[in-house]
Amino acid sequence: MNFSSDNAWGAHPAVLAALTACNDGAVMAYGADAVTARAEAVFRELLQAPQAVLRFVATGTAANALALSQIAPPYGRIYCHEDAHIETSECGAPEFFSAGAKLITLPGDAGKLTPETLAAAIRSGESEGLNGGRNAAVSITNATEWGTVYSVGEVAALAAITHKAGLPLHLDGARFANAVASRGASAAQMSWQVGVDALCFGGTKNGAMAAEAVVFFDPARAEGFDYRRKQSGHVFSKQRFLAAQMLALASDGLWLDLAAQANARAARLAEGVLAAGGSLMVPRQSNAVFARIPVELHRKAQAAGVIYHLWPDPCPGGDDMVALRLVTAWNTPDEDVLRFCALLAQG
Amino acid sequence: MNFSSDNAWGAHPAVLAALTACNDGAVMAYGADAVTARAEAVFRELLQAPQAVLRFVATGTAANALALSQIAPPYGRIYCHEDAHIETSECGAPEFFSAGAKLITLPGDAGKLTPETLAAAIRSGESEGLNGGRNAAVSITNATEWGTVYSVGEVAALAAITHKAGLPLHLDGARFANAVASRGASAAQMSWQVGVDALCFGGTKNGAMAAEAVVFFDPARAEGFDYRRKQSGHVFSKQRFLAAQMLALASDGLWLDLAAQANARAARLAEGVLAAGGSLMVPRQSNAVFARIPVELHRKAQAAGVIYHLWPDPCPGGDDMVALRLVTAWNTPDEDVLRFCALLAQG
Amino acid sequence: MNFSSDNAWGAHPAVLAALTACNDGAVMAYGADAVTARAEAVFRELLQAPQAVLRFVATGTAANALALSQIAPPYGRIYCHEDAHIETSECGAPEFFSAGAKLITLPGDAGKLTPETLAAAIRSGESEGLNGGRNAAVSITNATEWGTVYSVGEVAALAAITHKAGLPLHLDGARFANAVASRGASAAQMSWQVGVDALCFGGTKNGAMAAEAVVFFDPARAEGFDYRRKQSGHVFSKQRFLAAQMLALASDGLWLDLAAQANARAARLAEGVLAAGGSLMVPRQSNAVFARIPVELHRKAQAAGVIYHLWPDPCPGGDDMVALRLVTAWNTPDEDVLRFCALLAQG
Amino acid sequence: MNFSSDNAWGAHPAVLAALTACNDGAVMAYGADAVTARAEAVFRELLQAPQAVLRFVATGTAANALALSQIAPPYGRIYCHEDAHIETSECGAPEFFSAGAKLITLPGDAGKLTPETLAAAIRSGESEGLNGGRNAAVSITNATEWGTVYSVGEVAALAAITHKAGLPLHLDGARFANAVASRGASAAQMSWQVGVDALCFGGTKNGAMAAEAVVFFDPARAEGFDYRRKQSGHVFSKQRFLAAQMLALASDGLWLDLAAQANARAARLAEGVLAAGGSLMVPRQSNAVFARIPVELHRKAQAAGVIYHLWPDPCPGGDDMVALRLVTAWNTPDEDVLRFCALLAQG
Structure with a gap:
């Protein structure tokens, strides 16, 4: 009886089968292969986001920290819940990847930010001048670290505040599938349709071996992202093995x-x-x-x-x-x- | 007919089988599992290095950059061949992971550093004062980027110069197995027995899906390394899947x-x-x-x-x-x- | 009537005179001059710390961030008051200089940490495993950001807890002179004699133009510090002009x-x-x-x-x-x- | 007889007088004072660049590294001469400030880059894919580290190649005044009129105590720069003392x-x-x-x-x-x- 974590368990058989299925022969390395192309395309469909730029990495910490460093400068302030995984459980990865950004942590019942708290914090940040750094992004987790799930409306409300301040909204979706399943909305409704700009779509806790997707719904936001991924050692040479896992999850609604x-x-x-x-x-x-x-x-x-x-x-x-x-x-x-x-x- | 790279090819069946074999049931995440413990032990045996600290990561760039950031400070000078993978092909990963270290590149026939060139460069670095940064490490690749292989004696000679200057020697062994097979010496003879301090033992090009081992032969050098690995997103939650690949390669001399x-x-x-x-x-x-x-x-x-x-x-x-x-x-x-x-x- | 800040005011005439006094002739650059040597010596005397390594920089943010990056690794946790200048007013400098360290902020009346709060936080950090990063340092400010002043005994109590956990204690002394003057103790009694390991001794707010001293009481802690200072652009070529300011303040008890x-x-x-x-x-x-x-x-x-x-x-x-x-x-x-x-x- | 360096000498009397002249009274800190505003305005006039954003820092290393980190991402390739100060004498500051950018060093007679060598290097960088990082900027020094001076036409030729590749041109002008005086052209003709995008205009070697100006001729390039300066500890609280030095140099053509x-x-x-x-x-x-x-x-x-x-x-x-x-x-x-x-x- 192990209820310690969803990542204590292995991979779904379809994921393992997909690894074997794509194993034969030689393909171009570093993601210039057909499996990667197909997996990216399938995920864009799943998200109803044909313009999105989507990349696969192996860990949730990498996904979050890469996404945040893409949208926040070294002197950026990133607002998140005080229990957010990026704050409590990633060993300073956002600070390291961004070369200095600060996580500004906010309280909130049941792991959720409230519009009021967020709006007040953003306003406070705006008044900081150089001293406190510059407002850069907001990050929420869905499902949250407390297992609760923001509704479509709740995400929309936080996104509205975020965007009003000219900031992008990041969603740590290590358990995004659980959130979507819980709310009965679509992945699109739970993300870009209500204002999520950068989504980390978790595969590992969902049944992959080690695979996550980083999604930028506006391609302009992904500018240079491949270099960041490479420079941090998160481009697999045999990239097809990352893609195949995610492809297996996306097929026939397995993820959901x-x-x-x-x-x-x-x-x-x-x-x-x-x-x-x-x-x-x-x-x-x-x-x-x-x-x-x-x-x-x-x-x-x-x-x-x-x-x-x-x-x-x-x-x-x-x-x-x-x-x-x-x-x-x-x-x-x-x-x-x-x-x-x-x-x-x-x- | 694809001769573009050894990483254009898939994984050995034994590697894939090992993934399936360790898939069942729940284990503790982040490396606190039996497969990881066993794989580390087996590799220490393979290297005849019972004291060594050994960790698995998914990519060669991560292995090299993590190892180098562990042994070089932000203001460090790392000497390497001008064609070294860390210089030409890792998108600035050593600089990023170390937060600023400089690669000092040296010429050398057939991808190899010579003792004379290295000694002269180290001496020059010692005379730099603050301006040029501080001598921190030497990195060689074996087999080299030109497919040539340093002999045991050649590695020993470079290590002697490196150690005489008080520096550690890093070996990028993305194709270490090929080097060992080529020279007919043991992995120990090709590494710590002749002075290698930090070894990146490549699995991916050897037949793994995505797995490398970072080895510090003196445990004191590994101090804090697990945090670096975590902070850079290179600890898998389902770490057994990294370990299982390397374990498969190590079994019955498959790697060789x-x-x-x-x-x-x-x-x-x-x-x-x-x-x-x-x-x-x-x-x-x-x-x-x-x-x-x-x-x-x-x-x-x-x-x-x-x-x-x-x-x-x-x-x-x-x-x-x-x-x-x-x-x-x-x-x-x-x-x-x-x-x-x-x-x-x-x- | 300007009560906005002590740094709204200019420099003491003795400081300006000292600049002129050391202006003539050519000396070796980058701190290899007699004024710098003398100022360092005088400050070691002032602090009754003949072994201390002492370096001058121009800003308090540089002093603090350099000192902290010297004692905390990228994955370090640095404990400080929630109103600490390093948290609220340095634009993420500690995070940037350290390449990722986290400030763990703690509440406390009147800008002061309490032993109980600090001890509990350190214990909590020790239980974090890799997730939360590693305990690295404690930082206090004296005089505090609320103008209050830790007593000798209060600093000693915090230092005892800090050292018991194997951590170094940093003191942001942007207004250290005011603290010393307030308590009527000596600079030594207010710092190393009660366990301060790294002291940023502020000159700017005390009457300098732009000068601070970073002091490591144990020379071993200063290992490599000059490189950090250089790499961050904080070594003046005409370093005597930094030293002369501090020397003027140290002369005849002017600082006090x-x-x-x-x-x-x-x-x-x-x-x-x-x-x-x-x-x-x-x-x-x-x-x-x-x-x-x-x-x-x-x-x-x-x-x-x-x-x-x-x-x-x-x-x-x-x-x-x-x-x-x-x-x-x-x-x-x-x-x-x-x-x-x-x-x-x-x- | 000291010919070791121009920074072995002190400051011009007019510079010291300017410090005293601006010393009285209280002004707003961190650059919100009249002297700073005036010095910025005067320098914009001197450069015939009314749109330029101009900021003062105390050291040349800070000026260069801040400017480069502003125009190059962590994964950027910055082309420079192999004897460039940023490569040989800044202890890895560009790599540190940018969090990983690589300096790609090129040969060239008498400290100068040639158009042919630069063009070839940029082309080579363009073909690197992710491996080698992304072309980000070109940096030249004028006067060069060999005391030679690029002509207006030579700068224009290098700028043309740089811009054709979509890159900005940085000019390390630690001895810009000497270059301008040598060529008999105006500061504008030697900089933005022939394509320089970011200029570090040296004051220290010209007769200041410790002062340099960083200039971005297109204000859009300066976006967020003040935060970088603050985060790296290079904003003086008594900023007027930096500005006053530069103002003295700019007055009555003293600099020239x-x-x-x-x-x-x-x-x-x-x-x-x-x-x-x-x-x-x-x-x-x-x-x-x-x-x-x-x-x-x-x-x-x-x-x-x-x-x-x-x-x-x-x-x-x-x-x-x-x-x-x-x-x-x-x-x-x-x-x-x-x-x-x-x-x-x-x-």
């Missing part, structure tokens, strides 16, 4: 099916928590559940070998409770979910 | 067999060139052949669909000749080699 | 006299505020006063041409009040102080 | 007079060398003389306390000769020049 499966497993976990008298720290909207359970129950789960992160740790509001994060993948075994729910129910 | 196969194909190509009255620009010692042939023959080859790079272009010494680089992989078809030789023979 | 004069003027302003029924937002301890006055009084002051910053803006706790920052220099005219106090008194 | 004086002294030195049977390595055109004299004469000069650099060292073409660089300033004493010439004449 896998996300829906992961979300459904999390939904069952959330029900189990509630049924057992536990509580949710935030609403369960994608493939992560943030639950609060008694510490004894936690010890029982540990003893049974259940793996998850305590998050936040310590648990806000009480010594006899623990907060835990449960994350599901498309292939988290149903029986693991059921066993854990049963364990919770036993109290 | 594949390199020997590639080298043998290149040897046949070189014979074909000479038999047809062409000449070699440098001795053929690994899996690359630098040949000079009449321009008519080149046109004929083009017409027949043979793919290779003109290198150098234009060809030194004559308008009616072209210089071409032919690179073989372990799986370059024998019949392609034969057909091309036959084509050359027809004149 | 000037700081005491500035502090005394601020004390009188604070009295004026209180006498007029205004309040202080934090205790007045150096040459800055943070006052709260009715908005009408503010309008009157504006009308009278008094210059200061609204800080913080908006004023916490009430629409009919404004918060203002009043900063004095050694040469803020007494009559300006008196006139402003009189203006306040009129209500 | 001083340069002419320095050039004239060098001319006399060159005559002395030739009269004594020595030879010039390159024509004397500004305030530097590169001479070749017998080693015995060199020893005699050393014994007499004459200070200069051996340059290049060792001297090309003969063990019994030394090459030396003699640099004069506006205030190199006439008698020193005469004494040295006499010393040479004695043989």
Whole structure:
């Protein structure tokens, strides 16, 4: 029973099959191959964005940091949630790739920025003069680090504020598929149609081995991006193997099916928590559940070998409770979910 | 008939099989898994270097730039051959990762640094004061960008000069397997036993999909390296998939067999060139052949669909000749080699 | 009546005289001159730190960012107060100079870090693994951005926590002279004797034209620092002109006299505020006063041409009040102080 | 007798007087003062460039590196002469400020780039694809590091090639005044009128204490430049003291007079060398003389306390000769020049 992360799990068989399928023969290296071209085209279709520039890299940190360094200068201010992955979990990658940009972190319930907080922060940044650096970009995560999902309208509202200030909006979509599946909107509706300018579309947590797409909906924003990718060591010589993974996910809606499966497993976990008298720290909207359970129950789960992160740790509001994060993948075994729910129910 | 590069070809079946073999179940992410631990251990054995710190990344540019940024400060001078991959083909990655280090390029026949040239350059650097930056490291490539191979003694001689100046020696081993196979020495004899401090052991060109090992033989040199790797987006969340590739290559001497196969194909190509009255620009010692042939023959080859790079272009010494680089992989078809030789023979 | 900043004022006549005094003749450039050697020696004496490595630069931002990049790697976490100048007012210089380090900002009354908050933050950073980067340094400002002054004991307590975690302590001393003058302790007691490892000793706000000293009390920490200074363009070719300014300040205790004069003027302003029924937002301890006055009084002051910053803006706790920052220099005219106090008194 | 460098000498009395003249009273910090505004305006007039954006910094390395980082991305290729100051004497500042740009160094007689060499190099860079980075800028130095001076026509020819490739032209004018004085053309004719896009106009070697101007003739190129300057610690809080120096130089043609004086002294030195049977390595055109004299004469000069650099060292073409660089300033004493010439004449 491993609920530690969706990236604890392997790749979908279709992804592995795609690697083998494209393995034969010699092709031009560094992305000048047919698989890469096809994968880019398919993703542009999936996003209904024929003009978009789209590139594949292997990690989410690379995707985010490359995208941000493309839209923010070294002296830029990038607004994000205080729990954003780019702030808490990328070891300073945005600062390094951009050669100095600052992340300006903002509070917000359940991992979400609010229009009011964002607007106030942007205004404050505008008054900084040289001292505080220059407003450069806004970054949101969807699904968020708390497993919640911005609605189409919520993204639109943040985008409106961002654009009004003349800034681009970046979306860290490490779990974009889970967000799309959760909201029942299209990928386009969840991104460029409501103002997302740069999208990191996650493949790894969705069922790839190691693959993400960086998307710039306005090609002008991608100017020089290939050089950045190369200079940071993120162009594969056998680039087809990155593309093939993403192509497999895009085929026949696999990406959305896998996300829906992961979300459904999390939904069952959330029900189990509630049924057992536990509580949710935030609403369960994608493939992560943030639950609060008694510490004894936690010890029982540990003893049974259940793996998850305590998050936040310590648990806000009480010594006899623990907060835990449960994350599901498309292939988290149903029986693991059921066993854990049963364990919770036993109290 | 594609002789453009060894990275034009796919992965060895054993590599792909290894991906599938490690796919099942959930493991801890970011390298805290058993496959990664085992692959690191196996490579330390292969290198007879039980103390070494060893990490896997996906690209050669990442491996080199990370290794160099680890051993050179922003104000460092890194000595290398003027045709070194780090100078000509990595889009400024060493400069970017190190935040400013300078590559000081040196001439040398057949892609090799000579002890005299290196010693003189280091001395010159020592006299620079603040103006020129501080001597930081020496980097060599083996097999070189010209397909030649430093002997054990040659590496030892360069290492002696490097160490006498108090500097570490980096070896770009994108084709280290080909070098080892060519010289018939061990990987240890070709690296730390003669003074290599940081080795980038290439897997991709050897038959992996996308995998390289960065090795620091003195663990003290690796201090903080994991953070650099993370900050630059080169830690995979599903790190086992990087490790599994390298593990497959290391098993049963596969890496050396594949390199020997590639080298043998290149040897046949070189014979074909000479038999047809062409000449070699440098001795053929690994899996690359630098040949000079009449321009008519080149046109004929083009017409027949043979793919290779003109290198150098234009060809030194004559308008009616072209210089071409032919690179073989372990799986370059024998019949392609034969057909091309036959084509050359027809004149 | 200009109370906007101590750097709104010019240089002390002794500083200007020192420039002229060292102007004649030719000396070796880039700091290899007698004035520089003497100024470094005098400052080591002033600090009772014969081993210290000491270098002069022209701006406080350069001093801080160079010092921090010397002690923190690109993936480092630097702990500081949320109102620290390095966070709010240096346009991302620490991030740029270090090529990626993160400032981890902490709350604290009156611009001061508390031992408890710092210890908790350091512990939290230690548990980050690769995700959050590595604990690298702690930075405090004395006098603080709120004009308050850490006592010798307070610095010692923060240093103890910092060192216990194996980290170095940086002190942004843009107004170090004011702090020393305020506490009546020696410069040594306020720095290395209680654990400061890297000190930026401000000259500009103290009466120089543009000069600061960066001090590393352990010479080993300064290794390579001269290269950083050069690479960032902060070595003057006519370096004597930087040194001469600092030498003038160090002579006959001028630095301390000037700081005491500035502090005394601020004390009188604070009295004026209180006498007029205004309040202080934090205790007045150096040459800055943070006052709260009715908005009408503010309008009157504006009308009278008094210059200061609204800080913080908006004023916490009430629409009919404004918060203002009043900063004095050694040469803020007494009559300006008196006139402003009189203006306040009129209500 | 010190001919080591023009920056071995102090500042012109008018420069020092200007510091004192602007010292009184309080002004807004960070460049929002009247002296700065006036100095910028005067320099725009001097350059006949009313649209230009012009900023003052304290060092030539800062000026060059800031200008280059403004016009070249991290993955940029910057073409320059192999003896360019930015390559040999700035400790990697261009690489650091740009976060990775590469200097592509080119040969050329007497410190000058030729149109043919530059055009070929740019073409070669264009064919690099991602590997070699992207062509970003061309940088020339005038007067050159060999004391020679590009003519108006020579600059125009290089600018034409640069612009044809869509690149901006940077001019390192640490000794721009000497170049202008040498050619008898105007500053405009030597810069923007023949295609210079970014000019670093040196004040320090011309008689300032520490001041340079960075000029962007097209304001669009200066976009965000103030932030770069701030982030790198090159905005003085008491910015008027930078501006005042430059203003003094610009007044009444002082800059040109001083340069002419320095050039004239060098001319006399060159005559002395030739009269004594020595030879010039390159024509004397500004305030530097590169001479070749017998080693015995060199020893005699050393014994007499004459200070200069051996340059290049060792001297090309003969063990019994030394090459030396003699640099004069506006205030190199006439008698020193005469004494040295006499010393040479004695043989």
